[in-house]
Amino acid sequence: MIEFKNVCKKYPNGTLALDDVSLTINDGEFVFIVGESGAGKSTMLKTLFREEKISSGSLTVDGYDLVKIKNRQIPHYRRKLGIVFQDFRLFPDKTVFENVAFAMRVIGEPTRSIKRRVPTILSIVGLQDKYNDFPRELSGGEQQRVALARALANNPSIIIADEPTGNVDPKMSLDIMNLLLKIQKRGKTVLVVTHEKNFVDYFQQRVITIKNGKIVDDKVGGMFDA
Ligand SMILES: Nc1ncnc2c1ncn2[C@@H]1O[C@H](COP(=O)(O)OP(=O)(O)O)[C@@H](O)[C@H]1O
Numbered sequence: 001m002i003e004f005k006n007v008c009k010k011y012p013n014g015t016l017a018l019d020d021v022s023l024t025i026n027d028g029e030f031v032f033i034v035g036e037s038g039a040g041k042s043t044m045l046k047t048l049f050r051e052e053k054i055s056s057g058s059l060t061v062d063g064y065d066l067v068k069i070k071n072r073q074i075p076h077y078r079r080k081l082g083i084v085f086q087d088f089r090l091f092p093d094k095t096v097f098e099n100v101a102f103a104m105r106v107i108g109e110p111t112r113s114i115k116r117r118v119p120t121i122l123s124i125v126g127l128q129d130k131y132n133d134f135p136r137e138l139s140g141g142e143q144q145r146v147a148l149a150r151a152l153a154n155n156p157s158i159i160i161a162d163e164p165t166g167n168v169d170p171k172m173s174l175d176i177m178n179l180l181l182k183i184q185k186r187g188k189t190v191l192v193v194t195h196e197k198n199f200v201d202y203f204q205q206r207v208i209t210i211k212n213g214k215i216v217d218d219k220v221g222g223m224f225d226a
């Protein structure tokens with residue numbers, strides 16, 4: 001469970017990016033987060049993966065108190081999360097297989113379990129034929145699916161995607177959204193920041209709208225109305 005209680009985030013330059021945000025996201029939910037550019041969406045996600053500390057209020061994720069968490073606990077905490085960015089952030093000189101495997105190696109997963117698990121994950125995202133390709137040999141949509149596979153590598157309970165279709169063409173964007181939904185149906189909590197009004201209206205999921213750092217709307221089956 002993710003729980004924001006009266007969360008404010010003020011950047012050192014004085015910008016109040018989150019202004020008294022309170023909200024609960026239960027395990028297994030699918031949530032779209034929408035709002036104008038500069039509304040505070042990325043900041044909200046950054047506080048979740050603890051790239052940014054909140055300035056006041058409380059934030060807990062699956063029993064981790066992100067105000068009190070010690071720096072040495074953060075890597076362990078982050079294993080709960082699978083993170084996907086707009087710009088993919090793949091290693092250009094590693095193959096598809098190695099991009100996904102790397103995420104497992106860094107946490108010390110044994111080679112035999114990597115060899116078993118990477119193909120399974122690549123099949124989930126439909127890239128079972130692309131093991132040995134390099135990112136530059138793939139389309140934007142395929143690269144984003146590799147990023148999604150990498151996010152899934154360590155079996156996180158929460159997937160966080162910040163405008164995952166921002167650099168992907170419209171048809172591929174639908175694939176990515178469907179895939180995120182499929183991942184939710186497999187039991188994960190999925191948070192997606194997006195500008196894609198069409199998808200938000202079509203998928204009829206919970207929609208949280210942020211404006212000037214405040215939550216101005218939060219409803220299931222909601223429409224994109226930022
Ligand atoms: N590192 C930072 N330092 C100062 N201000 C920031 C920083 N990151 C974001 N902001 C500001 O915080 C506000 C919210 O930004 P952001 O969360 O990136 O919005 P969104 O993702 O909705 O476009 C904006 O006014 C932005 O300029």
Ligand SMILES: [Mg+2]
Binds near residue numbers: 043
């Ligand atoms: Mg953003």
